[in-house]
Amino acid sequence: xxxxxxxxxxxxxxxxENLILNMESKGFTVTAYNRSVEKVTNFIEGRAAGKNxxxxxxxxxxxxxxxxxxxxMLMVKAGQPVDDFIEQLIxxxxxxxxxxxxxxxxxxxxxxxxxxxxSKGLLFIGTGVSGGEEGALTGPxxxxxGSPAAWPFVKDIFQGISAKVExxxxxxxxxxxxxxxxFVKMVHNGIEYGDMQLICEAYQIMKEVLGMSPDEMxxxxxEWNTGVLxxxxxxxxxxxxxxxxxxxxxxVEKILDTAGQKGTGKWTGVIALDLGVPLTLISEAVFARCLxxxxxxxxxxxxxxxxxxxxxxxxxxxxxxxxxxxLFASKIISYAxxxxxxxxxxxxxxxxxxxxGIAMMWRGGCIIxxxxxxxxxxxxxxxxxxxxxxxxxxxxxxxxxxxxxWRRVAAAAISNGIPAPTITSAxxxxxxxxxxxxxxxxxxxxxxxFGAHTYERLDKPRGEFFHTNWTGRGGSTSSTTxxx
Ligand code: NBP
Numbered sequence: 001x002x003x004x005x006x007x008x009x010x011x012x013x014x015x016x017e018n019l020i021l022n023m024e025s026k027g028f029t030v031t032a033y034n035r036s037v038e039k040v041t042n043f044i045e046g047r048a049a050g051k052n053x054x055x056x057x058x059x060x061x062x063x064x065x066x067x068x069x070x071x072x073m074l075m076v077k078a079g080q081p082v083d084d085f086i087e088q089l090i091x092x093x094x095x096x097x098x099x100x101x102x103x104x105x106x107x108x109x110x111x112x113x114x115x116x117x118x119s120k121g122l123l124f125i126g127t128g129v130s131g132g133e134e135g136a137l138t139g140p141x142x143x144x145x146g147s148p149a150a151w152p153f154v155k156d157i158f159q160g161i162s163a164k165v166e167x168x169x170x171x172x173x174x175x176x177x178x179x180x181x182x183f184v185k186m187v188h189n190g191i192e193y194g195d196m197q198l199i200c201e202a203y204q205i206m207k208e209v210l211g212m213s214p215d216e217m218x219x220x221x222x223e224w225n226t227g228v229l230x231x232x233x234x235x236x237x238x239x240x241x242x243x244x245x246x247x248x249x250x251x252v253e254k255i256l257d258t259a260g261q262k263g264t265g266k267w268t269g270v271i272a273l274d275l276g277v278p279l280t281l282i283s284e285a286v287f288a289r290c291l292x293x294x295x296x297x298x299x300x301x302x303x304x305x306x307x308x309x310x311x312x313x314x315x316x317x318x319x320x321x322x323x324x325x326x327l328f329a330s331k332i333i334s335y336a337x338x339x340x341x342x343x344x345x346x347x348x349x350x351x352x353x354x355x356x357g358i359a360m361m362w363r364g365g366c367i368i369x370x371x372x373x374x375x376x377x378x379x380x381x382x383x384x385x386x387x388x389x390x391x392x393x394x395x396x397x398x399x400x401x402x403x404x405x406w407r408r409v410a411a412a413a414i415s416n417g418i419p420a421p422t423i424t425s426a427x428x429x430x431x432x433x434x435x436x437x438x439x440x441x442x443x444x445x446x447x448x449x450f451g452a453h454t455y456e457r458l459d460k461p462r463g464e465f466f467h468t469n470w471t472g473r474g475g476s477t478s479s480t481t482x483x484x
Contacts (some may be wrong), residue, residue, distance in 0.1 A: 001029055001052045001054065001183075002029045002052070002067075004029075004065060004066060004067035004188055005025065005030055005031040005054060005066050005067065006023075006028040006029050006030065006066075006067060006071070006157065007028060007030055007031075007063050007065050007071040007072070007073060007154075007157055008030070008031040008032075008033060008056070008062045008065065008070070008072045008073070009030055009031070009072075009073045009074075009075060010032040010033045010034065010062070010072060010073070010074045010075065010076060010085055011032070011034060011075035011103075012032060012040065012043050012421060013075070013076075013242050014132075014133045014305075015075045015102070015103075015133070015136050016032075016034075016075035016076075017032075017043060017131065017136075017330075018133055018137035019075060019102070019129070019136045019140075019161070019277075020043075020048070020053055020139075020196060021047060021048070021051070021053075021137055021161075022137050022138065022139070023157060023161050024048075024051045024052050024053050026157075026160040026161050028052075028157055028160070029052040029053070029054070030052070030053050030054075031052055031053075031054050031055070031056050031062055031065040031066060032055050032056065033046065033056040033058075033059070033061075033062040034037070035076070035081075037057050037058075038465075038469055039085040040055040040056065041055065041204075042084075043055065046182075048117060050299075051380045055479075056277055058440050059088050059089060059092060060092060063089070063092040063093065065276070068094070068096075068097070069094075069097050069098055069123075069153055070093060070094070070097040070098065071094045071097075071098045071100065071153060071154060071258075072084075072089055072097075072098070072099050072100065072113075073101075073102055073410075074099065074100065074101050074102065074103065075102050075129075075435070076101060076103060077103065078103040078105045078106070078109075079105075080103050080111075081135070082103060082105065082109070082113070083103050083113075086099060086116075086117070087115065087276070090120060090122070092473040093122055093450050094122065094398070094417055095121040095122070095358050096122070097122055097123070098122070098123045098124070098125060098147075098153060098154065099122060099123075099125075099128060100125040100126075100144075100146075100150075100154065101113065101124075101125070101126045101127070101407075102127050102129045102209065103159065103435070104185070104262070104264060105181075105182050106130075106182070106186070106187075106267055107126070107178075107179030107182040107183040107186060107216060107245070107285035108124075108179060109179075109182075110126030110146065110182045111143065111178045111179040111180060111349075113126065114146045114147055114177070114178045115145035116221070117147070118147055120455070123146070123150035123153075123242040124145050124147050124150065125145070125146035125147065125150050125151075125154060125181070125183045125233075126144075126145055126178075126179060126181055127142055127143060127144035127145065127146075127158070127181045127182070128141075128142070128143035128144075128181055128184060128185020128186075128188065128209055128219045129143075129185075129369070130142075130143070130168055130185065130188060130189075130362075130366035130367060131163065131366050132367070132404055135163065135365050135366065136242045136300070137156045137400055138163075139161065139162055139164065139171070139364070139437065140161070140162060140163060140165035140171075141162065141163055141172065141174035141188075141361050141362055141364065141365035141366035141369070142158050142161075142162045142171070142361070142365075143169040143172070143181045143182075143184045143185045143188070143358075143451070144158060144174060144175060144181045144359055145174075145175040145177060145178060145179060145180035145181025145182065145183070145184070146177070146178065146181065147177075148174070148177060151174045155174075156170075156171045156400075156422075158170075158199040159172050159173075159194065159457055160190075162365060163364035163365025164364060165360065165364050166365045169360060171360065171361050171362070171363055171364045171365045171366070172361060173198060173354065173361060175351075175353065175354075175358070175361075176346075176352060177349075177350075177351060178349065178351075179349070180346075180351045180353065183342070183345055183349075183351075184342065184353070184358055185264075186264050186267050186268055186271075187268055187269065187338045187341055187342055188362060188366065188368060189203045189264035189265060190264065190265050190267075190268030190269070190279070190283045190285075190338060190341075190378060191282065191300075191334055191335060191338045192233075192263035192265075192368050193261075193264075193268075193282055193285040193286060193289070193367050194281045194282045194285045194331075194334040194338075194422060195231070195233050195331060195334065195368055196233060196279075196285070197284070197285035197422045198285075198287075198290050198327050198330050198334070198422050198423065198478060199233060199234070199327070199358045200288075200430075201325055201413070201419075201420040201421075201422060201423050202323045202423075203241075204247050204418055204419070204420070205235070205319075205323060205409065205412065205413055205420065206320070206417055207292075207417050207456070208310055208416070209238050209310055209312045209319070209412055209413070209418060210312065210316050210319060210320070210419050213250075214241040214242070214250035214252055214253065215241070215242065215250070218238055218241035218242040219326035220320055220365075221234055221237050221238035221241060222238045223237055224238075224324055224327075226350065226373075226471045227324070228324075228328050228372060228398075229324060229327060229328060229331075230371040230372075231368070231369065231371070231372070231381075231432040232366075232367060232368070232369045232370065233368070233370075233371030234248070234365065234370075236386060240252055241259060241317045246258050256295070257292055257295065258293050259288050259289040259292045259293065260267075260293075261286070261298070265282060265285060265286040265289070266286055268282050268286075268338075268341070268363075269282060269283040271284060271327070271341070272337075272341050273342045273417040275341065275345060276344070277337070277341045277344050278337065278340075278429060278432075279337045279338070279340070280309040280332040280337065280425045280426070280428070280429050281330065281333055281337055281339065281422050281425055281429070282334060282338065282425050284421040284422050284425045285422055286420065287293070288421050288422070295451075306396045307417035308415065308416060308417045310414065310416045310417070310418075311416065312480065314408075314412075314442070318408075319408065319409070319412060321405060322405030322406070322409045322412075323405075323409055325401075325402035325403075325404075325405035325406055325409075326405060326409035326410070326423050327407040327423075328372075328382065328398070328402055328428075329398070329399045329402040329403060329406045329426070329430070330422060330423050330426035330427070331372070332372075332389060332390070332395050332398065332399055333390075333426035333427075333429055333430055334422075334426065335389060336388055336389035336390050336395070339376075339388075339389055340388060340444070342355070342358070343355075343387075343439050355376075355380040355384070355386070356376070356378075356380035356381050356384070357377075359373045359374075359376035359380065360377050363377070372483065375394055375395070376389065378394070379392035379394060379395060388432075388433070390430070390433060394419050399430065403427075404432070406427055407427065408421060408425070410424045411425050412424055419428045440445045441455075444456075445470075447469045448466075448467055448470070448478075449468075449470060451479055452467050452474065452477065452478045452479045453478070453479050453481075454466060454478045454479065454481050455467075465478070467469075467483050
């Protein structure tokens with residue numbers, strides 16, 4: 001074993017342990033530490049036995065075991081524990097040493113910690129790590145941001161342990177300053193919410209409108225996974241649908257229909273509202289989980305509120321193909337919206353995000369990995385300034401070609417009373433985005449009528465504002481013109 005370790009890792013839970021083993025397997029020597037130190041002994045004597053991994057029983061011991069500049073990665077519960085460990089580490093570190101937070105941290109915390117540690121002469125990295133337990137061990141997607149000066153010192157380790165795509169390129173690259181890495185991880189999680197909800201809506205339509213069994217749906221997902229919908233989430237859905245409980249019945253049908261959430265989807269929706277980005281699909285996916293959680297209320301409502309009876313007389317095979325098209329088109333909308341959010345955040349926070357590079361980071365090792373991320377990379381390679389994915393030739397024609405089926409699916413869901421919030425809101429966004437004249441003229445008139453909020457005119461230059469005394473009773477004073 002080397003006399004000094006390449007990196008220290010604090011937090012011996014599922015992510016930390018597996019990341020350490022991954023690092024060690026790539027030739028790095030690691031020192032492990034945990035708040036409850038008995039877990040260090042258990043790990044060193046257990047999974048880490050015989051490997052280039054040393055255990056530390058104190059922060060002092062951990063820091064003393066590291067080569068300079070020292071690198072300490074925290075894989076602990078996000079929030080206060082990260083700040084607590086930072087405070088414990090600071091007195092033992094020297095200028096240029098690097099603290100890394102690999103937890104699911106909200107990006108404003110990473111902004112704050114980067115500034116704080118840089119003010120103390122230290123460097124900080126806040127990085128998204130995706131892929132769960134298996135990814136941590138065999139190759140996660142890693143999205144680092146923070147102090148740019150720290151990147152050259154951790155690049156070999158991070159890219160060495162990350163997932164790789166077919167051509168061998170790593171699913172890890174520098175994202176940007178301060179909270180950029182955690183921001184991109186947050187958008188990744190939001191997209192994950194959207195992809196999952198889209199699949200759930202397809203399942204509900206197949207089940208309720210077409211009366212398909214889980215085994216039949218399993219076959220459909222198996223086929224979809226060989227085409228444009230090829231992705232980790234399609235794959236696990238295929239397997240979940242085929243999974244039988246001990247009595248031989250499909251387990252999925254026995255699971256209570258209330259979804260949990262840990263907040264990253266909500267953060268994505270909240271920042272979209274703050275930045276004025278129409279992130280409709282991900283937001284609907286978050287609300288769908290909220291509605292699912294109101295199980296008792298829904299059960300009561302189902303007894304007293306009537307909807308249409310399901311009545312599908314069309315071509316079943318056609319609707320299944322339409323569902324594939326609806327899923328793919330909606331998924332494109334979701335990524336288009338997610339990228340719009342990153343673009344707006346980059347403007348707001350002065351980040352130079354590499355959009356094609358982000359697609360490659362998500363191409364492997366994470367929950368949203370899918371073959372179509374390669375098309376997103378190509379779209380940004382063709383035009384790094386691409387305003388909206390829908391304006392890229394491949395995505396525009398794909399969605400145009402899918403829209404007939406997409407509309408039939410939306411119509412089938414609505415006319416049969418099946419909730420499909422992400423499929424339908426994605427279609428509504430698509431129609432809104434391609435509409436030159438929306439009814440916001442009337443909306444502006446309403447605002448001016450009741451609040452003297454003023455409006456611009458088609459027949460006058462932009463930036464000239466007008467107020468009309470609509471009732472003859474108001475004055476000519478208008479409200480101040482500003483946007484929030
Ligand atoms: P957990 O999120 O369950 O955290 C466990 C670790 O945090 C243990 O080392 C524990 O120490 C430490 N910890 C806790 Br809990 N409270 C603490 C406190 N007040 N002070 C100091 N240490 C404290 O572990 P995980 O699931 O491995 O996740 C680690 C991070 O990675 C989290 O931010 C998580 O959101 C993120 N993440 C998780 C996954 C996943 O699939 N699980 C995927 C991607 C990212 P102890 O042993 O002394 O209690």
